[in-house]
Amino acid sequence: MRVVIVEDAEAAGRRAAEEIADLVRRKPNAVLGLATGGTPVRCYHELVRMHREEGLDFSQVHTFNLDEYLGLAPDHPQSYRYFMQSHLFQHINVPQENTHLPDGLTKDVDATCQQYEEQIRSAGGIDIQLLGIGSDGHIAFNEPGSSLASRTRLKSLTAETIRDNARFFGSEADVPQLAITTGVGTILESRVCLMLATGQQKATAVREAIEGAVSARVTASALQLHPQSIAVLDEAAAAELDFADYYRRAEQLRESLRGAS
Helix, strand or coil, X not given: CEEXXXXXXXXXXXXXXXXXXXXXXXXXXXXXXXXXXCCCHHHHHHHHHHHHHHCCCCCCCEEEECEEECCCCCCCCCCHHHHHHXXXXXXXXXXXXXXXXXXXXXXXXXXXXXXXXXXHHHCCCCCEEEECCCCCCCECCECCCCCCCCCCEEEECCHHHHXXXXXXXXXXXXXXXXXXXXXXXXXXXXXXXXXXXXXXXXXXXXXHHHHCCCECCEHHHHHHHCCCEEEEEECXXXXXXXXXXXXXXHHHHHHHHHHHC
């Protein structure tokens, strides 16, 4: 895994946005895998700035989000569709029909999950998958114990995830207990996996994901098996890494080689 350590959360968001923007410039019809939560907001705001000020064009892009709460309508203020509209989609020129999230109001969960997998395949697969990481090391809603070969499916949320997400709902009682999520196996089929983590509260999970054993206890650790995975971290999230100095030196060498070419 390539590990990029930057000064703070703002710099991490910009760096993640640069990775996505570079892809869109090289491949205007790129398929982007997107994430929700507090961490990617800075990344999305930077992409919006690039669109407005630098002409970054999303007109041919397709997007697929990782997950959606079961039972929430698209216009619910805490639905992930609403989140994406608010922070990204309505501010760039991506066609609405090119943006995809699981249907939180589905009456047939199994069919919806199978259809979502087929939509991703039909689009040509995910070119770059943006990921956050939970405080327990999960990616998407693949909670501890999830199969590392899992596909899109319904998942029950752990008490820790519900506590973490209560800040968006006002109380734990208001947080949905079920969500439709892409699986770890689905995520690993992406051509590039880009994990973004910021803050001291993520430091232990980041250490386990990057330097710990590959295990269903920490589903983000499966990214170690991916040939093109990148972790963009701020200093706080990188604080518990044993090999942080090595990662910094490796990235400096990478940048020097790029500058020399």
